Amino acid sequence: MRQVSSWGRLDAPAHRVIRLTDPERLPEQLRSGPFPGLAYGMGRSYGDVCLNPDNTLWETAGLDHFVAFDDHSGLLVCEAGVLLRDIQRLTLPRGWMLPVTPGTQLVTVGGAIANDVHGKNHHLHGTFGEHVRRLTLVRTDGTTLECGPDQQADWFAATVGGLGLTGVIVRAELQLRRVAGPWLETEALPFESLEAFFSLADHSVADWEHTVSWIDCMASGHTRGVFMRGRPSAAEGRRRPRTRMLRMPFVPPYPW
Structure with missing residues (x-):
């Protein structure tokens, strides 16, 4: 047993933690393992929704492989433990990025799907799940389901935003x-x-992709705050950050 906490760090209850690293072994691990279990990525979920006190956590951070990326269409296939940070490092130098990112880059793809996270451009690009084209789901009876908006649509709808209750997300295809x-x-x-x-919010919707505001809760007698907005810029005036570019080899058409 191991103590595990979540984003708020209010408590660290004991869990039986099983690290998942091999997609081929997942059906057997989930079928024969102790129950009940819950998938756990980076533990960045709000509250305690990623915790399962005195029971099993299936740790998915080891499922961190890129499977395929198409430079022409922007379709990316990766395992559920891949971090959003590493997707941006791989694809931004190639002219692509995630349509939706939450307030932290240290989130797994599986966690972003399970919580259906949103960014500051919700009014234009919606939630993370709207850009998932397909996912592979392994259930505790050992069955594997291939889900998408047009395939096993009920399972897909229940899994996006389902907080891991339908099974363990193993792989996803993102647009x-x-x-x-x-x-x-x-x-x-x-x-x-x-x-x-x-007034600022209404006038920013048309021309600004990202909007967020902070309210000064210490102000007395009146309301005040700061409204922040942003939009993509093609300006090349600033130097590009010196980050290591991840290499992605060509991968032939992948089987699902």
């Missing part, structure tokens, strides 16, 4: 979006009332 570069044009605008906040 990335074409981008001109990694930079954003941003503005930070103070406001002094709710009316001003709503």
Whole structure:
């Protein structure tokens, strides 16, 4: 047994942790393992939804392989333990990026699907699950399901945002979006009332992809805060960050 905590770190109950590393062995591991179990990625979920006190956690961070990436269509196939950070490192130098990213890059693909995370561009690009084209799901009876919007659609709908309750996500196919570069044009605008906040929000929807606001909870007698907005920029005035470019070999058409 091992103590495991989640994002809030309010508690660290004991768990029986089983590390998953081989997709081929997953059906047998889930079928023969102790129950009940729950998939656990990086533990960045809000609250305690990724915890299963006094029971089993299937740790998926070891399922971290890229399977295939198509430079022309932006389709990426990877295992569920791949981090969103590593997807951006692989694809941004090639002109592609994830359409939706949450507030931390240290999130697994499986966790992003299970929580159906959203970013600051929710009003334009929706949630993470809207860009998942297919996923492989292994259940505790050892069965493997291939799901998507047009295949096993009920299972797919129950798994996206299902908090891991339908089984363990093993692999996913994601549709990335074409981008001109990694930079954003941003503005930070103070406001002094709710009316001003709503006006900024309404006037930003059409021209700004990302919007977020902070309210000053210490202000007394009136409302004030900062409204931040951003949109992709193709400007090349800034130097590109010096990061190691991940190499992705050509992979022939993959079997599902």
